[in-house]
Amino acid sequence: xxxxxxxxxxxxxxxxxxxxxxxxxxxxxxxxxxxxxxxxxxxxxxxxxxxxxxxxxxxxxxxxxxxxxxxxxxxxxxxxxxxxxxxxxxxxxxxxxxxxxxxxxxxxxxxxxxxxxxxxxxxxxxxxxxxxxxxxxxxxxxxxxxxxxxxxxx
Amino acid sequence: xxxxxxxxxxxxxxxxxxxxxxxxxxxxxxxxxxxxxxxxxxxxxxxxxxxxxxxxxxxxxxxxxxxxxxxxxxxxxxxxxxxxxxxxxxxxxxxxxxxxxxxxxxxxxxxxxxxxxxxxxxxxxxxxxxxxxxxxxxxxxxxxxxxxxxxxxxxxxxxxxxxxxxxxxxxxxxxxxxxxxxxxxxxxxxxxxxxxxxxxxxxxxxxxxxxxxxxxxxxxxxxxxxxxxxxxxxxxxxxxxxxxxxxxxxxxxxxxxxxxxxxxxxxxx
Amino acid sequence: xxxxxxxxxxxxxxxxxxxxxxxxxxxxxxxxxxxxxxxxxxxxxxxxxxxxxxxxxxxxxxxxxxxxxxxxxxxxxxxxxxxxxxxxxxxxxxxxxxxxxxxxxxxxxxxxxxxxxxxxxxxxxxxxxxxxxxxxxxxxxxxxxxxxxxxxxxxxxxxxxxxxxxxxxxxxxxxxxxxxxxxxxxxxxxxxxxxxxxxxxxxxxxxxxxxxxxxxxxxxxxxxxxxxxxxxxxxxxxxxxxxxxxxxxxxxxxxxxxxxxxxxxxxxxxxxxxxxxxxxxxxxxxxxxxxxxxxxxxxxxxxxxxxxxxxxxxxxxxxxxxxxxxxxxxxxxxxxxxxxxxxxxxxxxxxxxxxxxxxxxxxxxxxxxxxxxxxxxxxxxxxxxxxxxxxxxxxxxxxxxxxxxxxx
Numbered sequence: 010x011x012x013x014x015x016x017x018x019x020x021x022x023x024x025x026x027x028x029x030x031x032x033x034x035x036x037x038x039x040x041x042x043x044x045x046x047x048x049x050x051x052x053x054x055x056x057x058x059x060x061x062x063x064x065x066x067x068x069x070x071x072x073x074x075x076x077x078x079x080x081x082x083x084x085x086x087x088x089x090x091x092x093x094x095x096x097x098x099x100x101x102x103x104x105x106x107x108x109x110x111x112x113x114x115x116x117x118x119x120x121x122x123x124x125x126x127x128x129x130x131x132x133x134x135x136x137x138x139x140x141x142x143x144x145x146x147x148x149x150x151x152x153x154x155x156x157x158x159x160x161x162x163x
Numbered sequence: 164x165x166x167x168x169x170x171x172x173x174x175x176x177x178x179x180x181x182x183x184x185x186x187x188x189x190x191x192x193x194x195x196x197x198x199x200x201x202x203x204x205x206x207x208x209x210x211x212x213x214x215x216x217x218x219x220x221x222x223x224x225x226x227x228x229x230x231x232x233x234x235x236x237x238x239x240x241x242x243x244x245x246x247x248x249x250x251x252x253x254x255x256x257x258x259x260x261x262x263x264x265x266x267x268x269x270x271x272x273x274x275x276x277x278x279x280x281x282x283x284x285x286x287x288x289x290x291x292x293x294x295x296x297x298x299x300x301x302x303x304x305x306x307x308x309x310x311x312x313x314x315x316x317x318x319x320x321x322x323x324x325x326x327x328x329x330x331x332x333x334x335x336x337x338x339x340x341x342x343x344x345x346x347x348x349x350x351x352x353x354x355x356x357x358x359x360x361x362x363x364x365x366x367x368x369x370x371x372x373x374x375x376x377x378x379x380x381x382x383x384x385x386x387x388x389x390x391x392x393x394x395x396x397x398x399x400x401x402x403x404x405x406x407x408x409x410x411x412x413x414x415x416x417x418x419x420x421x422x423x424x425x426x427x428x429x430x431x432x
Numbered sequence: 433x434x435x436x437x438x439x440x441x442x443x444x445x446x447x448x449x450x451x452x453x454x455x456x457x458x459x460x461x462x463x464x465x466x467x468x469x470x471x472x473x474x475x476x477x478x479x480x481x482x483x484x485x486x487x488x489x490x491x492x493x494x495x496x497x498x499x500x501x502x503x504x505x506x507x508x509x510x511x512x513x514x515x516x517x518x519x520x521x522x523x524x525x526x527x528x529x530x531x532x533x534x535x536x537x538x539x540x541x542x543x544x545x546x547x548x549x550x551x552x553x554x555x556x557x558x559x560x561x562x563x564x565x566x567x568x569x570x571x572x573x574x575x576x577x578x579x580x581x582x583x584x585x586x587x588x589x590x591x592x593x594x595x596x597x598x599x600x601x602x603x604x605x606x607x608x609x610x611x612x613x614x615x616x617x618x619x620x621x622x623x624x625x626x627x628x629x630x631x632x633x634x635x636x637x638x639x640x641x642x643x644x645x646x647x648x649x650x651x652x653x654x655x656x657x658x659x660x661x662x663x664x665x666x667x668x669x670x671x672x673x674x675x676x677x678x679x680x681x682x683x684x685x686x687x688x689x690x691x692x693x694x695x696x697x698x699x700x701x702x703x704x705x706x707x708x709x710x711x712x713x714x715x716x717x718x719x720x721x722x723x724x725x726x727x728x729x730x731x732x733x734x735x736x737x738x739x740x741x742x743x744x745x746x747x748x749x750x751x752x753x754x755x756x757x758x759x760x761x762x763x764x765x766x767x768x769x770x771x772x773x774x775x776x777x778x779x780x781x782x783x784x785x786x787x788x789x790x791x792x793x794x795x796x797x798x799x800x801x802x803x804x805x806x807x808x809x810x811x812x813x814x815x816x817x818x819x820x821x822x823x824x825x826x827x828x829x830x831x832x833x834x835x836x837x838x839x840x
Contacts (some may be wrong), residue, residue: 055684059683059684062683064695065683074701075693075696075700075703076541076704079540079692080557086687143838164580180504180505180508182497182505189737190737191737192734192736193504193735219734256801257799258497265746272750279732281752283745285562285755338552367476377506380797385798385800386819387794387814388813390817
């Protein structure tokens with residue numbers, strides 16, 4: 010007598026599919042205006058949140074409440090986030106009729122990238138005066154991001 | 164004194180997948196499968212418990228089962244999975260206790276192999292005093308007849324033309340009445356004491372067998388109320404069939420007499 | 433003093449498992465994003481994990497059998513194998529994240545990339561597993577993990593409007609502009625972070641390693657009653673400081689650095705130093721726990737002898753598995769996979785596996801034959817049933833939700 014009545018156990022295949030979905034969910038092409046607009050809003054929101062976090066970190070650093078090492082790490086991570094957001098959005102193909110959105114958002118992202126770079130450099134040199142100056146610029150940039158976000162959202 | 168005191172005994176609740184410990188309560192494996200022998204027209208009697216991946220693979224079935232079973236056959240002498248005769252068990256209760264000490268068992272071999280070839284070679288792996296390979300002299304290690312070294316532990320008496328069956332051969336097989344009515348797959352086996360052996364006395368089929376495996380069907384698990392109620396419903400979807408009502412037993416199906424399936428409470432237990 | 437020392441299993445389980453990388457990240461993240469609108473999840477999780485840990489500890493003390501032993505015994509080889517695959521896989525992912533978490537915390541103190549620290553942390557963990565007895569390990573990380581109390585201190589020092597925070601926590605709602613599915617996603621992730629399956633694997637196996645019996649119930653219950661509420665307090669403190677510092681300005685917190693930042697803001701460098709020590713201790717504790725738990729689940733499924741240190745020569749396969757898993761996890765961590773996203777993903781799916789893990793515990797805790805007079809009372813059964821139903825719903829909702837929100 011041999012074995013009978015086997016069933017295949019498990020659902021690991023489902024998991025695999027989900028993992029793949031998850032991995033690809035963030036990068037698909039933006040084909041329609043709505044998608045593009047949504048990506049623009051998401052990018053600006055990400056930028057806004059990162060700038061706000063950077064401001065908190067900078068304030069702590071300027072007030073001498075944090076170690077130079079941890080400030081450097083925090084700022085490096087935020088710079089990476091901003092430049093990743095910038096690259097991801099700038100390299101997206103805008104569908105016809107969305108050039109205004111692109112013209113509003115991409116320069117902001119580029120500027121933010123540059124400022125974050127400057128901040129990281131100043132932080133690594135523990136140049137507190139320069140940091141305070143850049144903190145002001147960042148605040149002003151944050152204001153413009155907010156305005157642009159309102160515009161793009163309409 | 165016989166190890167098995169339950170009568171009747173349902174294998175999926177009381178035996179299969181239970182932990183196997185040595186005489187000191189140290190784990191040595193799990194009951195991965197059961198072996199039965201059938202002479203002539205008698206009902207099959209339980210002869211031994213089987214352990215290890217080779218036995219487990221048969222239970223799992225499918226490709227995965229073959230992979231697991233294959234891993235078990237990597238041992239140098241592929242003479243079937245480790246096996247312990249029922250007569251060498253000391254106690255079958257909430258776990259299965261062997262009469263022997265773990266150092267006197269010829270298995271699990273992979274444990275010893277890994278110890279000797281891998282773990283033992285990593286610096287700092289000096290042995291603690293309690294373990295290792297002390298010969299079983301200390302504290303009166305019980306080594307009942309038939310539990311000797313070298314694999315004869317329940318290689319099982321295979322003499323004399325008895326038909327040998329495994330629980331994994333039987334479980335999962337579709338059960339049908341002679342008229343063709345399907346009763347579902349075989350989910351559990353009921354054993355009864357017959358002199359000093361335990362024979363298959365009944366079959367349990369149907370989808371409600373979860374109540375048996377979890378322990379609700381026989382009043383051993385008494386709560387919580389929600390599960391008790393759910394399991395009572397599940398129980399109604401099981402059928403109990405007496406072994407005497409069996410007509411034919413093949414690899415693909417089990418045929419029973421018409422009207423043999425009794426629901427719980429109708430007197431089949 | 434002896435009584436105090438015996439509380440360390442609970443403290444290690446609580447600080448190392450409750451406050452692991454999953455919590456450090458998720459608590460700060462939801463605090464920054466939702467204020468205290470998800471604080472109720474922590475209360476829910478503390479009660480749930482305490483009830484099931486007590487049950488699992490009691491079953492382990494009376495029967496000598498830890499959780500995965502029961503899973504195999506009651507769910508059968510096939511379903512238990514699915515549960516094993518899921519639990520082992522997700523605990524393994526968490527191990528990767530914990531290793532990276534230790535390295536990320538050290539990075540904060542040194543500014544040298546966390547990738548450089550992973551090999552060193554791996555060696556340290558190997559030495560700890562290989563050379564330090566269970567109780568020693570427990571005490572060191574239990575005590576060092578108390579440095580995490582700095583988050584409570586920080587919350588007090590920030591002097592928030594407690595009344596407003598309490599109102600937020602008591603009347604949770606989805607903040608304006610936040611999509612509801614994402615809120616639910618993070619609620620489940622938080623629940624998964626705080627009720628991670630490996631907590632009960634570790635606690636019940638630890639109870640067996642300690643050789644606890646019915647005489648140790650008091651000790652076991654003290655561990656549960658001190659450990660998990662302590663973990664919940666720390667989790668809430670992390671949420672509070674993130675809510676106070678980040679939520680009003682709309683900053684997002686998705687890193688170990690951002691988790692620690694509010695402590696800098698509140699307490700300056702001393703506080704930050706304590707926070708880093710606490711995070712390193714907690715994540716090392718969690719690394720050990722996740723690692724051991726992967727070994728426990730596999731060994732208990734197959735019926736291998738298992739046990740740390742004292743039984744190494746008898747549990748060689750278990751110990752070999754620990755080494756292989758540790759090396760594999762270090763390898764994955766070194767691929768620069770984002771440990772933070774990995775964590776959120778793992779804790780979220782971990783919540784979905786919980787019913788499989790808890791059902792056998794609840795069943796065996798009601799088994800007259802196995803537990804006798806020590807079986808569940810009405811209270812444990814009512815709460816246990818409530819959580820089983822809740823977690824089953826969570827489990828069913830998890831996969832569709834993951835698809836809708838693409839993991840937040």
